[in-house]
Amino acid sequence: MPPLDKRIKKFLKDSVRVAPKISSKGELAELRAGLVSPYSQTRKDAIKKTIQQMTLGKDVSSLFPDVLKNIATNDVEQKKLVYLYVMNYAETHPELCILAVNTFIQDAQDPNPLIRCMAIRTMSLIRVEKILEYIETPLRKTLQDDNPYVRKTAVICVAKLFQLNKQLCVELGVLEDLQSALDDSNPMVVANATAALVEINNMDPTAVKLPQLIQSHVSQFLLALNECTEWARITILTALAEYSARDGVEAQDIIDRVTAHLQHVNPAVVLATIKVIIQNLPLIIADNSSKRASIMKKLSSALVSLMSTPPEMQYVALKNIRIVLEKYPELLTKELRIFYIKFNDPLYVKVEKIDILVRLVDPSNLKQCNLLLAELKEYAMDFEPEFVSRVILALSQLAIKYSDLPFIQKVMDILVELLEVREKSKDDCCSAAIDLLRHTNNNAELAKQLCSVLNSWESPEIELTTDAAKCKYIWIMGQYPRLFSSLESKMKGFVDNFVNENTSTQMSILITTVRLHNMLPSDLLQSVLDTSTKETKELDVRDMAMVYWRTLSLPNVDELINSLCSSQVPQINSTIDQFSPELLEKLLRQLGNISSINFKLDSGNKRVKYVQNIVNNKQLEELQDIAKNELENKANDDVLLDFGDEDDDMMSTSNNNNSTPQPSALSELDDLFGFSSTNATVGSVSQKVENLNINEKKSTTTQDLLDLF
DSSP states (O other): OOOOOHHHHHHHHHOOOOOOOOTTTHHHHHHHHHHSSSSHHHHHHHHHHHHHHOOOEEEEEEEEHHHHTTSSSSSHHHHHHHHHHHHHHHHTHHHHHGGHHHHHHHEEEEESSSHHHHHHHHHHEEEOHHHHHHOHHHHHHTOSSHHHHHHHHHHHHHHHHHHHHHHHHHHTTTHHHHHHHGGGHHHHHHHHHHHHHHHHHHHOOTSSSHHHHHHTTHHHHEEEHHGGHHHHHHHHHHHTOOOEEEEEHHHHHHHHHHHGGGGOSSHHHHHHHHHHHHHHHGGOOOOOHHEEEEEEHHHHHHHHHHHGSSSSHHHHHHHHHHHHHHHHHTTTTTTTGGOOTTTTTTHHHHHHHHHHHHHHHHHOOOOHHHHHHHHHHTTOOOOOOOHHHHHHHHHHHHHHHOOOHHHHHHHHHHHHHHHHHHHHHHHHHHHHHHHHHHHHHSSHHHHHHHHHHTTTTOOOHOOOHHHHHHHHHHHHHHHHHGGGGTTHHHHHHHHHTTSSSSHHHHHHHHHHHHHHHHHHTTHHHHHHHHHHTTTTTOHHHHHHHHHHHHHSSSSSOOHHHHHHHHOOOOOOOOOOOOOOOOHHHHTTTTTTTTTOOOOOOOSSSSSHHHHHHHHHSHHHHHHHHHHHHHHHHHHHSSSOOOOOOHHHHHHHHHHHHHHHHHOHHHHHHHHHTTTOOOOOOOOHHHHHHHHHHOOOOOHHHHHHHHHOO
């Protein structure tokens, strides 16, 4: 054995030696030299530089053989980097991946559990059929591994394997091993197995019987909840939310076991727990009011705690609270002040808080309604137009919800004041005030107060910008024509601008003009009918104009005309949006998901539908231009990787020896979309296909773009 000082020198030379500096540009020649260096530290630095270039989007696939030589090492960090590179470029070199199979199998039996996990995870992620053929033995061993960290990784790999090759996964029988993992003693293994089964069920509902598995493992899920991580809790709670308890006793037991998680620091865990409680709450005996009240109080405290989170989480919480409140409107009635607007709240949080405040207020509590009215009046003086618009709508919603004439009069006074003070809020104030008038069955005093303000506008067709406000203004002129002193001039302004209005406004102008035909000049009615039948392109407007015209032309139809002109619009009972019962029940099952924010149910295969929508909504020529521009922009970018003189010489020699021009990226795209000349012969097409097969080194940008379509 050599002396100690020599061994120390050798150790410093091999391990602690300062590696040669590699150029910051990361040229392939220098990277290749570093990857085959006799010094381990130099090879490791070269691998890091290669991964760095890969993460920047540069094509370093030509270094695959050199990187693969460094896969057999005892350095866990280096092995992890090589595995990451192999996962990214395995599809470009499927033949060379076979060389790493033995290493994968050996690493799956390594004494270090971290290396065993990396090996099985990498094998399940490599999208090469030849690699998947060798995955059976390592996967089965890791599924039965003594270390729970390895087992929890292996169960996730089953779902990845199912996504890559469903038939192979079924033939290997690993789905049965995955189902047996639900009985594992480690809670993380149970949670990951549950997540894997849910993913497999989403991909193919016939592959596993998920509802039966959840039903038979409820006790295991409840035991594992207190011993696993927060994300594992979310997975288990989501599975429990899909389970329907057999009776009220079991439902009460589930609620008692999960209630402790309402105080979790992670809002996602809290929302998942609320979802489980709401799913089981209807099964509790209605006569047992004490237990029900206790549960509702805990739910209320949990929802209130979500309002102390950052604004982004508050927004998600408010969206979910909106769903819960429609099912249990009395849940947060005493927590109105929690949702008052703060000065530092972002706009998207303010808008959602206003919606919650209107829904929370108790219509039988006058004091609470007056407090909220004072708050909304103060909010209406804000400088943000979108926020003020939502506040004005909330004022009318609050008045209609309380439905007391003196209170409605207070709100009308506020709206009339805003009409005179805020020029930019005329549309919203006009719509809100007319909604109040329709709710009170056209109260004469309110109508007189409102029309006196609306009559003072010289050109309402210009001052009003939204379609809804114009329609309501035209309606109130037809309903109370005698309260408008300049009725003819105002209607003439709308008629002159008839062609430029939207469909609903055109319909309102037509209906009101016919309704007031006895009070307006005949030439105004004739102008509206001519314009509606000859210049408009909307079929509904044209058909309605033809019906009115023919009706007015018939003899002895005074009674019919009077009945048409004296018809009344129905009373407005509420302007607060409500979900349908079916949609509400489905949204309650998806609390905490994206669908609870958008109020839309999840649909499968979103990415395919999104790509199809992109293709369907664009012309083929437009898609061609987009694709070519993208390729040209990529071609014009600065190339940080220098492929070296040897590669250039090889390419030039290849071009000289082969007289057939190699297809460019743009020509390949032309061939794919069929943009080549129609006179091209079948032989030329086959030659291009042959050249495409020979040309193995394609740009990753081009490949990704072609894969998209």
